[in-house]
Amino acid sequence: MDVVNIFLTSELGESLDDFVHDQRRFTFDRLGPDGPRRLVEGPMWAFVDWVMPELAGLEMCRRLRADARTVDAHVTMVLEEDDPEDRRRALRAGADDYVIGPLTRTAVLDRVLALQSRGVERQATRRFELGALTIDMAALQARWNEQPILLRPNEFRLLRFLAENPNRVLTREDLINGLGKREPPIDERTVDVWIGRLRRAIKAAGGGNPLRTVRSLGYVFDLG
Amino acid sequence: MDVVNIFLTSELGESLDDFVHDQRRFTFDRLGPDGPRRLVEGPMWAFVDWVMPELAGLEMCRRLRADARTVDAHVTMVLEEDDPEDRRRALRAGADDYVIGPLTRTAVLDRVLALQSRGVERQATRRFELGALTIDMAALQARWNEQPILLRPNEFRLLRFLAENPNRVLTREDLINGLGKREPPIDERTVDVWIGRLRRAIKAAGGGNPLRTVRSLGYVFDLG
DNA sequence: CAATCCCGTCACAATCGCGTCACACCCTTG
DNA sequence: CAAGGGTGTGACGCGATTGTGACGGGATTG
CATH class of the missing domain: 1.10.10.10 (Winged helix-like DNA-binding domain superfamily/Winged helix DNA-binding domain)
Incomplete structure (x- = not known):
């Protein structure tokens, strides 16, 4: 079974527990300033909040791109409102994509499933x-x-x-x-x-x- | 429960018996020059040795691809040493992947689990x-x-x-x-x-x- | 703030793919 | 061997697709 690893920088209102859907196992985990708590194999999806308690989202984004463990992650920036200027900043900081918050379970799955649908995936090869x-x-x-x-x-x-x-x-x-x-x-x-x-x-x-x-x-x- | 069918072209030093792990049933079987001894349902994983008693591994690889029973198998070539030329030949003969031998139980499971999580699936008769x-x-x-x-x-x-x-x-x-x-x-x-x-x-x-x-x-x- | 770099878009020329035609050749039949 | 239908193939031309030089805006550097 495919595994999709999803990392989030914040707790969400609704619970996002691990679950299985459509032949895939989705696992969720917190993403802190020091990166992921656990190493995973397979595709990683990171959702980074624009505002974070300890670190600006943009800086987090750059760190993910610089960290060997996460260079291959697909990074989605979570914006609070639709500000064109912020969108550009997010993409420049290395984000692949963005959503306008707040982040819901539906938004997460939409992103992941849409991009996975073609089955073209990054491999984590150095x-x-x-x-x-x-x-x-x-x-x-x-x-x-x-x-x-x-x-x-x-x-x-x-x-x-x-x-x-x-x-x-x-x-x-x-x-x-x-x-x-x-x-x-x-x-x-x-x-x-x-x-x-x-x-x-x-x-x-x-x-x-x-x-x-x-x-x-x-x-x-x-x-x- | 998902079944993962694993076929090997040679006996291994360590025993590879059928077992259950993480919601999946792993079954092991010998793979001879005439193909699999039994028909199976579900994903097939074949590990083909570079050198085989009766048949070159490459030829075996091609046969698996030509055989209707095994066209959809995920074929991993087991190389003795890391020769780029051999790797290319293996892939051209239809292998999806390769490992550098000798083949161990760990290597087999790593391969299967890693690739299953990565969602590398063979489309019908590619x-x-x-x-x-x-x-x-x-x-x-x-x-x-x-x-x-x-x-x-x-x-x-x-x-x-x-x-x-x-x-x-x-x-x-x-x-x-x-x-x-x-x-x-x-x-x-x-x-x-x-x-x-x-x-x-x-x-x-x-x-x-x-x-x-x-x-x-x-x-x-x-x-x- | 000037110089440079990177990159998305445009427009036009070059190339390519392919359906059709025409004619030579082939085979069969009587 | 003559007649006639069936097949192989070079040539042609129309559209569609692609390659690429040029341009400009935005970002970066110094």
Whole structure:
């Protein structure tokens, strides 16, 4: 059975106990300033309150992104009201997403289920190789046969996501979701430009072209 | 209670008996060159040794993928040492995953539990083989003896449909319907062109001609 | 506050996919 | 061997899809 690990920075009015639903086991846990209390395997979802007792939500967000145990978590920021300025700050601090509070059980499940529905998930792998390509999550660096590939942040995330799902056609929508770009909505054609830039960067490092276009569908990272 | 069926190609040093843990029943069984000894319901996990007494692990892997009873199994390859080249070969032969041996009870459970929680599920027949031909639905790619066949989307669908109905004469109408071309109506002669293009692509990949013309009827995908 | 970087969008050119046609070739039948 | 239907395939052209240079706004740096 799949396990979905959900972490929250605050107690909620309604009880959010562990439960099983639709073939998945949902576990809930408190998330403190020092990170998660327990280590888990599998996808992690963190909901961070804008205002926290001991720490500003934005700072918490940054910590999650810097902490090796939680870099792969999908971070949702919980805003008190819909302030465009706050939304932007949240995303810049590393959040993948946000909801307008207060946080309810329904809101949590909506988020998790919606993003899981495509079944494209991050794997918590620190460093991995695919053919000549090496991706080092800790150093945020990619190499082609030891030769560093000069990537901008967005390109790195794109390459990472593609490489995490090799030999599998990813639609432009998958890629947009995979990079956690919900807000503002991204034009699908923009993905073409991302791919173009990524290809150029790989080629500049002496690499081949592992990114295959599947016309009218999307792109694949080709192994072999 | 959920059942997790685990198949191994070799005896292990430590005993791996059936047992119950965490709401799941784990059953273990030997996996021989002819496939599983018993049919099971529910998820199957196969651990295939790189070196087997009677059959190379890679060949075993391909057989599992070609066998209707086991196409949906999650196949983990057991490597003796961490050779990137071997890993690639394993994945290309259809393995979903690999571990560096020797295989222990802990390694098996780690794998199964980790992947179950990560929600890595095999979609029905994502990949199948017929003789030298391999069709990978996820990557939308076909190979002839490991050599990729360069197919355009329509040709891929055609090949897939033919390969799904081997040894059976398909009329031009069958093929048009099989590819879901209702609108606009397709001229039956167009199918001839499709077949011609598909044959050329297979030959370009060093393949033979598995597509036989049945005069005044249609075409067959010939097995053997 | 100037210089630089990153990234989303646009517009246009290049490319691709594919249905159709036309004609040569093949096989069958008488 | 002549006749006639069936099949293979090169060529063509229309649409749709994709690649990419250019631009501008916002963020970051110094």
